Amino acid sequence: MYLSFYFGALGNLQEVREIFLDVNWIQQDVLLWLLVITASVLIPVRLFLAMAVVFDFARLPEKFKHMFPLLLPLDLLWAVSPFLLVHHVSTGLALAMSAALVYLPFTQRSLMLMYGRTGNQ
Secondary structure: OHHHHHHHHHHOHHHHHHHHHOOOOOOHHHHHHHHHHHHHHHHHHHHHHHHHHHOOOOOHHHHHHHHHHHHHHHHHHHOOHHHHHOOOOOHHHHHHHHHHHHHHHHHHHHHHHHHHHOOOO
């Protein structure tokens, strides 16, 4: 889910800029740069995690334990990204997608802990 929001946001920067115009408490350029930088950094991280699972990387649970404290705040920040779709979906649907994105990092952590206990180390 996160990857789709990264690509969607980066692919529609002009529309995202227009949405950010409505935000008065922080400058739109700061929000836009934050979006671009975090998405650009997190895309390779998500791809690494996906490929590590696909190729059964034995040290993945250990690596994920180190990555989780850094990923969690970024994931929680990106959990509000469905609201960037307000021109295409209802606010209720955006809220539902955000709830799923908030839950996702904790699910990933639980799955990694279970994966590490199965003897794949």
